Amino acid sequence: MQAEEHADPSPVDRAALAALVGASPAGVAVFDEHLRYVYVNRALERLNGVPAAAHLGRTIAEVLPEVDVRLDALRQVLADGRPRELTTSGQTWADSAVKRRYWRGACHRLQERGRVRGVVVIAQEITATHDEQEELLRARSYLTLLDNAASSIGTTLDAGATCQELADFVVPVMADVAVVEMIPQDDGRPRRDLPPGVLRLRRAGMATVPELADALARFGGPGEDIDYQEDAAVPRCLAADEPVVENLYGDEQLSRAAPTPERVAAYRAIGLHSAVVVPLTARGRPLGALSLLRAGDSPPFTEGLDVVVARTLAGRAAVDVDHAQRYTHEHRVARELQRSLLSEPRGPNDGIEIASLYLPAGEGALVGGDWFDAIPLQGGRHLKVMGDVMGHGVEAAVAMSNYRSMLRIMAEDDQPPHRILERLDKAVEQSGLDRAATCLVAVVDRREGVCEVASAGHPPPVLIDPGASGARVAPVLVGPPLGTGLGGYRTTVVPCGPGTVLFMYTDGLVERRGEDIDLSIERLTRLTLPAGGRLEDLLEEVVDRFADTAEDDIAVLVSRSRGY
Structure with missing residues (x-):
């Protein structure tokens, strides 16, 4: 027919x-x-x-x-x-x-x-023409995605937050589901033994389109460990440091992409049909993997544009994750070092009360170089030190340790405060320490009822007399910071009888953006402590008044003598 x-x-x-x-x-x-x-x-x-x-x-x-x-x-x-x-x-x-x-x-x-x-x-x-138009539109959307990546991924120095930002960023433009999994770091968590050939990753970020959220919730979220069989897509990706594209048209392909055989039926039930896994690598070191999955009517991934864009985004995110992990390690080391140096100082001799406070600016801030010390001297006298090394991180904490050790040596000769600072300034210059520091040295003579004070670029101490309605700021002559080699320090003598509280602090307690430092210090004159009041109560008052608005680490050292 x-x-x-x-x-x-x-x-x-x-x-x-x-x-x-x-x-x-x-x-x-x-x-x-x-x-x-x-x-x-x-x-x-x-x-x-x-x-x-x-x-x-x-x-x-x-x-x-x-x-x-x-x-x-x-x-x-x-x-x-x-x-x-x-x-x-x-x-x-x-x-x-x-x-x-x-x-x-x-x-x-x-x-x-x-x-x-x-x-x-x-x-x-017109299928070919339509597909070309769709490819062009997708390319344009991917270019926009890459343009926006820098402002959307790696906004903090937190590795987990960066991984979640990456997952959120690619859904739904590139995938229906995005999963970021990392090689676990040594964080002190207990480890389970792994069977031979199994790779364990820790889920660090996950995002999905709303219609798949409930179904995927049972697969676990960030913080959970995922064990992969040897021939799964993620281990193959990490082993070769190359993207792996899987079009999951049958159970055989699904089983190769899934972490375990038990997941195959679950993946099939929610309609997953295509996946691409790209490595997260920085400085030649594998950190983890980004897995993108598509389901339902979404088109399968291709070896071309999809993989190029996914790998570019993963490469950028890997640099941010690497920076965050290095920061976290450095922050932990510096915090432990500083904590060991800022342990509660013991009373230098009988009749002296001492209390201290250290408040970091926040968990996301690098540890600073704040430090303090209390050293007994002859004749019932005692020396107090408050210092602040410039900068943050491990280098600042190490420099802080060096400053503290050198000052203890200087204090053994029983010199007045300005002489101690002069000798310390020269020692720092000769030692090659490349970090300047401010420092306040105070020697309290209980017998004479006075306090000798000298400052190397540090805020002046405050004295709270028993029963007084306010505190007084010591009129200290301020010299240059230590490490400059300029010298020129002077000792100021101020009254400090029995029961008077010597209040020393770092600038994080008083400095506020846009405010004159003298006005900031003036606020400390409102501090009071009843006769016989606890030093710990005074520190609690400091936290209540100043901690919420602080932009830098705060260190406070308070002491009081009970007579001679």
Whole structure:
């Protein structure tokens, strides 16, 4: 039977149609007023993968059930006679390598002697053009994604936060599900022994489109350890330091991508069908992996643009994660070093009370160089030191330790405060320490009831007399910081009788952005302590008044003598 044939007599001149469009490369179909096929040319026969005779007398839905056709638009053409262009998509019976095909068709009404006879549709496949447009749009969205990455990923020095930012950033633009998993660091947590060939990673970030959130919740969230079988996609990715793309069309592919065989059924149930895993690598060291997954109607990942963009984002995030991990390690070492140096000082001799306070600016801040010490001297005298090394981190904490050790040596000669600072300044210059420090040295003579004070760039101490309605700021002459080699320190003598509290601190207690330092120090004159009051109560008052607005570490050392 020829393609031009139809089941019933028709007003359409079949010979004329065959001569006009029978050999056309465009698909041509004629429908009657009930939108049933009455004519199909050979091009449309090939497009649909159905013989012409199988079309005739049947509707589009009966012939091509997987093609989405705007029947309402065809009915409008029948009704008003206005030609229309339509885009149709779906899948016909013809063999095709693509999941969804697209056609563009022009629709015209057929009339004979004023009577509507049907509709003619001339269609061409535009799948390749449509796919190219989709690829172009995706490329543009990926470029925008890369442009925004720097401001959205690595906004803190927290490795876990960076991993979560990466996962959130790629969903839903690149994936329906994103998982970031890291090689566990030595954080003191107990470890379970691993079977041979198993790789353990720790989930650090996870994001998903809303419709999959409930189903994926049972797979575990950040902080949980995931054990991968040797041939799973993530271990293969890390072993080769190369992306792995898995189109999960069958259980065999799913089992290769899943961490364990038990996950295969669960992945299948939520419709996961495509995955790409890219390594997180920094300074030649593997840190973990980023896994992107697609489900449902989302297109599968490709080896081209998808992988390039995913690897670029993972590479940028890996640098931020590496910085965060190095910071965390350095912060932990520096904090432990500083904690060991800032242990509660013992009373230097009988009759002396001492209390101290150290408050870091915050968990996210690098540890500073604040330090203090209390050293007994001959004749019932005692020396107090408060210092602040410039900078933060391990280097500042190590420098702080050196300053403290050298000052203890200087204090053994029982020199006045300004001499101690002069000798320490020269020793620092000769030692090669490249970090300057401020320092306040105070020697309290209980027998004479005085306090000798000298400052190397440090805020002055405050003295709280028993029963007084406020504190007084010692009028100390301030010299240059230690480590400059300039010298020029002076000792000031101020009254400090029994029961008077010597209050020493670092600038983190008083410095506030946009405020004059003298005004900030003046606030300390409102501190009071009843006669016989506890030094610990005074420190609690300091925390209540000043800790919330502090922008730097705070160290406070308070002492009081009970007479001689």
